[in-house]
Amino acid sequence: MLLGSAIFxxxxxADLGFCxxxxxxxxxxxxxxxxxxxxxxxxxLQSPIDIEETDxxxxxxxxxxxxxxxxxxxSVHLKxxxxxxxxxxxxxxxxxxxxxxxxxxxxxxxxxxxxGKTDEEGSENLINNQSFPLELHMVMFKTDHxxxxxxxxxxxxxxxxxxLYIATSEDNENYEQFAEQLLLVQDVGSSxxxxxxxxxxxxxxxxxxxxxxxxxxxxxxxxxEVVIWIEFKNTIKLSxxxxxxFRELSGQEGKLEHNFRPIQPLHDRVVYMNSPE
Ligand SMILES: *[C@@H]1O[C@H](CO)[C@@H](O)[C@H](O)[C@H]1NC(C)=O
Ligand SMILES: *[C@@H]1O[C@H](CO)[C@@H](O)[C@H](O)[C@H]1NC(C)=O
Ligand SMILES: *[C@@H]1O[C@H](CO)[C@@H](O)[C@H](O)[C@H]1NC(C)=O
Ligand SMILES: [Zn+2]
Numbered sequence: 001m002l003l004g005s006a007i008f009x010x011x012x013x014a015d016l017g018f019c020x021x022x023x024x025x026x027x028x029x030x031x032x033x034x035x036x037x038x039x040x041x042x043x044x045l046q047s048p049i050d051i052e053e054t055d056x057x058x059x060x061x062x063x064x065x066x067x068x069x070x071x072x073x074x075s076v077h078l079k080x081x082x083x084x085x086x087x088x089x090x091x092x093x094x095x096x097x098x099x100x101x102x103x104x105x106x107x108x109x110x111x112x113x114x115x116g117k118t119d120e121e122g123s124e125n126l127i128n129n130q131s132f133p134l135e136l137h138m139v140m141f142k143t144d145h146x147x148x149x150x151x152x153x154x155x156x157x158x159x160x161x162x163x164l165y166i167a168t169s170e171d172n173e174n175y176e177q178f179a180e181q182l183l184l185v186q187d188v189g190s191s192x193x194x195x196x197x198x199x200x201x202x203x204x205x206x207x208x209x210x211x212x213x214x215x216x217x218x219x220x221x222x223x224x225e226v227v228i229w230i231e232f233k234n235t236i237k238l239s240x241x242x243x244x245x246f247r248e249l250s251g252q253e254g255k256l257e258h259n260f261r262p263i264q265p266l267h268d269r270v271v272y273m274n275s276p277e
Contacts, residue, residue, distance in 0.1 A: 022083075022221045023252060030261050033221050040223035046264035047216030047229060048124035049271070056212060056273040063276075064100040064208060064230075068093040069200040078181055079191035082252050083220065084112040084259055085182065087197075095200050097140055097159065100274065101213045101228060106140035106159045108200075109148045113137070114219070114260045115246045119167040124219050124260045125231050127164070127212075132235065133243050134165040135260070136204065137219075157226045158218075163204050166235045167243055174202045175242050182245045188252060207234040214271040219261045233273075 021036070022028050034041015074092025078085065088110040095108040114135045116122030123132035138161040141151035151157030171179075177198065184192045210233040217225045249256045 024259050024261075025253075033223065037221045037223055039217060039225060040221055043217060043223055043225050044267045045215050045217055045225040045269065046223060047219050047227065048126070048261060048263050049214065049216065049266055049269075050126040050129055050263045051212050051214075051231065051271050053128055053273070056271045058275050059272045060276065061100045061213075061272075061274045064102075065098045066095070066201070066208075067097070068095040071095070072199050073197040074195065076194040076197040077191060078185055078194060080185040080188055080249055082188040082256070084114065084256075085185060085246070085249060086110050086112045096143070097161065100211075100230065101272065102159055103156065105143045107143050109139045109141050109158075111136060111138040111203075113246060115243070115258065116260060117247065117257045119240060119243060122258065122260055123164055124263075125162060125164075125229070126263055127231075127233070132164040133167050134238060134246065136163040136165070136236075138162070138200070138204075152218075152224060152226055155226055156228060159228045159230060161204075162229060162231045163206065164232070164235045165238045165243070167240050168237045169239060170237075171239045171242055172237055174198055174205060175238060178203075179242050179245045182249065186249055188250050204232075204236060206232060206236050208232055209274070209276045210234060211274050212271050213274065214269055216269075 022033055024030065071093045073089055075090045077088045077090060096105050098105045114122060114124050116133060119133040121131045123135040140159045140161065141148040142157050145151035145154050145157055181192060181194060212231040212233065214229050216227050216229045217223045218227060247255060247257050
C-alpha cells in the first residue's frame, strides 16, 4: 500500500522526469499500465478515443476565450523526460483559456507531443479512424483548484487543448526555431532554458472555432479521469523534415520513435462538436 502510493506520487509528476516505469513497448507498454494504475486498466473515461464525426452531437458552445496566447512565451524550459518533450514556463504572462465547454478559467501548465515512427501514425486521438503524424497537448489546469497538482485530482481539473498535424513538403516557419531547439534535448533528462519563444497563437495557427470535446483522462499513467478534452478539427502543417526531428529524440531504450497510447473504448460517453455556424 505504502509502496503503491509512493509510486503513485513519483509518477504523478512524470513530466518532471522522476518516473521511468512506463513506456510504449513490451512489458512496460500500454497493455501493462493497468497492472499498476487502476484507471489505466479499468477506467470508463479513458483517452485517447476515435472520434467518429457521424456520432457526435453538434452544439454551439460560447466562444473560447484565449488570454495571453498572443504574447511570446518567456522563460521557457524545454525538457526531454524520456516519454516526450515538454515545454513549460516559469515567468512572463501566463496564457489561459475560458469559455467553450469550460466552467471557469484554466491556466497553462505545459505542452508536449505524441508522434509515431512514420507520417502515417502518431496522434493519440483519431478522427474517423484516421491517425495523424503528430498531436500537441496543451495542458491547462482550473485556477479554482489553486495549482496543477490539486487540479489534477478533480474531475473538472484539467483541460487539454489538442492539435493535430499533417505532413507537408514545406517547412512551417513558426517551428524553425523549435526544430533547432529539439536538437539540444535529444538525450533523456536533458533540458534547455530559452528566453525568446513564439507565442502560443503562432505555435498553433489553425482555425480554432471547430473542435470536438469530451470527458476523458490523461493518456499516460496514472490515467486520471480529470480531463476535459478540446480536440481541434483543423490541422497544423509541419514538414516531413520537421516531423523527423521528434523521432530523433532519445527515450529510455534508444530512439523515442513512437509515444502514442492506443485508442480506448468510448463506453457511455458522448462527443460534442462545436460548430459556430
Ligand atoms: C480503423 O483502422 C484500423 C487500422 O487501419 C482498422 O483495422 C479498423 O478496421 C478500422 N476501424 C473502422 C471502424 O473503420
Ligand atoms: C493564472 O494566470 C493568471 C495570469 O493569466 C494569474 O494572474 C493567476 O495567478 C494564475 N492562477 C493560478 C492559480 O496560477
Ligand atoms: C484523488 O486522489 C485520491 C487519492 O489518491 C484518488 O483515490 C482519487 O481517485 C483521486 N480523484 C480523482 C478525480 O482523480
Ligand atoms: Zn499528451
